[in-house]
Amino acid sequence: MKTLKFALIAALVACTMVSLANNDGFKAKPKKVVNCTFEKAIHNPALVIAMYQQLDDKVLGNEQPVYTLEVVLDGTLYRITGSRGQWMVFFSGKYKLLKDRKANIITSN
Numbered sequence: 862m863k864t865l866k867f868a869l870i871a872a873l874v875a876c877t878m879v880s881l882a883n884n885d886g887f888k889a890k891p892k893k894v895v896n897c898t899f900e901k902a903i904h905n906p907a908l909v910i911a912m913y914q915q916l917d918d919k920v921l922g923n924e925q926p927v928y929t930l931e932v933v934l935d936g937t938l939y940r941i942t943g944s945r946g947q948w949m950v951f952f953s954g955k956y957k958l959l960k961d962r963k964a965n966i967i968t969s970n
Contacts, residue, residue, distance in 0.1 A: 892936040892937055893936075893937045893938070894937075894938045894940065895937060895938070895939050895940070896940045896942070897939060897940070897941055897942070898941070898942055898943065899941055899942065899943025899944070899947045899948070899951075900943075900947075902939065902941045902943075903951075907934060907935075908932065908934055908939060911932050911933070911934045911939075912930075912932050912941070912951070915932050915933070916930055916932065916952075918948075918949075918952035920948075921945060921948055921949065921952070924945070925945065926944060926945060927942060927943070927944055927945070928942070928943060928944075928945060928948055929941065929942045930943075930948075
């Protein structure tokens with residue numbers, strides 16, 4: 862009987878530890894890392910939507926000529942490199958029409 866109690870307690874502790882390990886906020890490594898330029902990134906509509914969702918124009922606060930920003934899409938990490946001017950045009954809303962059009966397509970499914 863003691864052995865059975867010990868086994869049940871050990872199983873309970875193991876299940877609890879597994880459950881807590883899944884909820885610790887640990888981010889797994891991305892499946893793949895892709896380095897691309899800003900020009901190449903804007904030709905991928907899904908990536909443009911992900912860029913609008915995950916990036917903020919506050920990163921342009923410090924003055925530097927080239928920015929490399931990271932976006933995760935479908936488990937793939939995209940490192941997008943562009944000039945300050947390109948990112949300013951992006952955040953000003955030039956590509957929002959593409960974003961809105963794609964969003965309507967996604968929500969209509």
